[in-house]
Amino acid sequence: MKPMALYLHIPFCRRKCHYCDFPSFPGRPADFGPYLAALKEELRRRWRREWEITTLYLGGGTPTILPSRELAGLIKAIKRTVPFRPGAEVTVEANPGTVTGEGLDRLLAAGVNRLSLGAQSGEDRFLKLLGRCHTTAEVEKTVALARQVGFTNLNLDLIFGLPGETPDDWRRTLEWATALHPEHLSCYGLQLEADTPLFRMVETGERSLPDEEEVRAMFLTNTTFLPTAGYEQYEISNFAYRPRTGTGTTSPEGEVDYRCRHNLIYWQYDDYLGLGLAAVSTVDGRRLTNLAKLEDYLRAVRTGAAPTGTEEILTRRQRMAEMLMLGFRLRTGPDPVAFHARWGVTIDQVLGEAVAPLLDAGLLRSEAETYRLTPQGMLLSNQVLHKLLSPLL
Ligand code: SF4
Incomplete structure (x- = not known):
């Protein structure tokens, strides 16, 4: 299962x-x-x-x-x-x-x-x-x-x-x-x-x-x-x-x-199902966000309607970028094997030239076919991830 x-x-x-x-x-x-x-x-x-x-x-x-x-x-x-x-x-x-x-x-x-x-x-x-x-x-x-x-x-x-x-x-x-x-x-x-x-x-x-x-x-x-x-x-x-x-x-x-x-x-960017008010789910590349007002949510469920407020179909590039962005939160960085198994490309192929200046600045460290944030990089994670991933989006 x-x-x-x-x-x-x-x-x-x-x-x-x-x-x-x-x-x-x-x-x-x-x-x-x-x-x-x-x-x-x-x-x-x-x-x-x-x-x-x-x-x-x-x-x-x-x-x-x-x-x-x-x-x-x-x-x-x-x-x-x-x-x-x-x-x-x-x-x-x-x-x-x-x-x-x-x-x-x-x-x-x-x-x-x-x-x-x-x-x-x-x-x-x-x-x-x-x-x-x-x-x-x-x-x-x-x-x-x-x-x-x-x-x-x-x-x-x-x-x-x-x-x-x-x-x-x-x-x-x-x-x-x-x-x-x-x-x-x-x-x-x-x-x-x-x-x-x-x-x-x-x-x-x-x-x-x-x-x-x-x-x-x-x-x-x-x-x-x-x-x-x-x-x-x-x-x-x-x-x-x-x-x-x-x-x-x-x-x-x-x-x-x-x-x-x-x-x-x-x-690790695996699927999850979120239920209830304003809950978010990501399943098979679709992101659903539930209604955020209690009355609307209860009415939708009571009347058999979907309690979904918004639905977003994520593109392949968006999904790759999200998987990397979340993976960089982990001390070990994004998992290179899982990334390749899911997308058929390596992390290096996707990040390309964006990596070098961040390695030079000591914000990123190269490690076993992946990269991870240094403590300094973690402190500036928003800026680092923006530089790394904005070419993808
Ligand atoms: S009001 Fe917000 S921060 Fe306070 S307990 Fe509720 S959810 Fe948590």
Whole structure:
């Protein structure tokens, strides 16, 4: 059977964080039931017989804002509807403060084997600035609860480059996070999105962002400090613990592997199906994006119409460029064997002369029939990828 990654979007949150422009909004309990019913119906309609789930990811929003009985019921319903490959990774995003021991127990029993917690910062003043609905003490409590219940694969999401944050502050956040011993850390630089309260605070001068040099120092702390704590960078912003012994997901090579298999599918440019509000799918070179308004989405599913907002047929060149762009996010660079198998040409043939100046500038490194970004290249990844890939588009 063909492997498939399934993403389900749960758009509800307790309240809107000050930096967030994701498709999410404060949850209205009256919408939960109809939304879950719509998700199950969309799955029934869009699933193909030849597919088998290798990874399931429930993200948002805050999936754990749903009553745990309903969230666990959704996962069980998916398991009854579509086949799962043995050992499939099942991740649920959770916000500290929205889970109880009983709720986590239900999720574990329903087959969730990876929990991703939106921790964001190790300092309460930054959590407050971000408008998060939890404290650092609640993050610690949630991690302890998850361990008590039996979760052995936890991720913490963190954000650096916050207004008023110094490299020392960020280092303290990393020290705090690693002391909680999660198996995985995601460390993203703040993207200041227009029309968010945080954007306005910066625009009006009420708060100021760290300068370029400071952000650079924070990024480099990720790549220098985290390995000393046992975390290996496998993607620009993602780090997996490399245990000497442990009980994480076993890779086909038999090694314990805490990299996020679901996100690896995106970065390796394999197909995925996204269901729910504003969810994106890429299957066989077609990109479908679902409707972004709750009423429109629910009505479309209820009336038997496709809940698709936009559909894009990607050209061969676009697909090659996207595969390279995502592959360059990985520490090892795009996979030359997979690239050649898919397109019948080598990475070198496609990138041509764009590579040489970037190698000379120390932003790119040549490696076993592929290229990868150097730490400096990762810092400037947007500019580097633009130079590399714009001739393709
Ligand atoms: S919890 Fe996440 S999705 Fe929800 S508002 Fe905050 S940042 Fe956005």
